[in-house]
Amino acid sequence: MGIILAILAAVTWAIGDFSIERISRRIGSLKALFYISLLASIGYLPFVWRDIPTIGGKNILALLLLSGAVFLFASIFDFLALKTGKISVVEPICAFEVPITALAAYLFIGERINAHQSLLIALMVLGIFLVSVTHFSHLKRIHAEKGAWLALVATVAMGLANYLFAEAGRVTTPFVINWFAAVFILFFLVAYFLYKGELHSMITLEDANKPFLAVMAVADNLSWVFYTFAALTIPISIAIGVSESYIVLASLLGFFFNKERLRGHQIFGMVLCITAVIFLSLSLK
Secondary structure: OHHHHHHHHHHHHHHHHHHHHHHHHHHOHHHHHHHHHHHHHHHOHHHHOOOHHHHHOHHHHHHHHHHHHHHHHHHHHHHHHHHHOOHHHHHHHHOOHHHHHHHHHHHHHOOOOOHHHHHHHHHHHHHHHHHHOOOHHHHOOHHHOOOHHHHHHHHHHHHHHHHHHHHHHHHOOHHHHHHHHHHHHHHHHHHHHHHHOOHHHHHOOOOOOHHHHHHHHHHHHHHHHHHHHHHHHOOHHHHHHHHOOHHHHHHHHHHHHOOOOOOHHHHHHHHHHHHHHHHHHHHOO
8 A cells, every 4th residue: 555655646746846847937936835835734734633732742843843844944955956957957866865765764763675675776766867867968067067066955855854754744644744844834935925025916826827736736735645654654765765756757747748858768767767666566565
């Protein structure tokens, strides 16, 4: 069941990221994040209101606050990297969220997977990396590329956030951590857009593509819930590895809807990644 949830996370993450890219180009990344957080803050309430009194415990509240803070930090750097750098440079770096999440799970809770599963995850990361790279020439001087260092910071932070979400989901519930993180982020974004004098226009959805906003917000929020639920039943490193294969699906969406050309190494990366996911699924039976 966990692997199915991780696959569902990959599918919804692909749809969400595909939508976020289009919405961000139209209204800006922080505004896209605002709508995603707003929907989660309201939509998850029926699933968390009974659990809200339990989050006041010192250890639980500290874990939730840390998760929200790290996720907000990672999101801001991720958006800055995409804004200032080339996506062909940023995405390959972000593919390494998987080993960072796995390392965090190993260091903090001693989570171990067998050698066979470790090899499959490594092949999956390689496949995701190959799919992310459009031109290898961009990687020759990656340290000098705009946005590269921002992407590296975002990747480390998001890898840690992936672990924290999974761990917080185990201590509370997957809905509680996703709701709390959304409220945490929304609090800061409301203050920011209130200061900018843009909050009213955003709440009234002026000049917004409402159907696309809805698809973006629903898909992105579902992906985090699916991932957190998956991490309850299978190792965190496997849950995030399978979920991160959304990059393969996002590339396919770009191929079909944006008429983007897929190169030979990208197709090979897709096959490698999908094959690794299949064998990982079999290894859990």
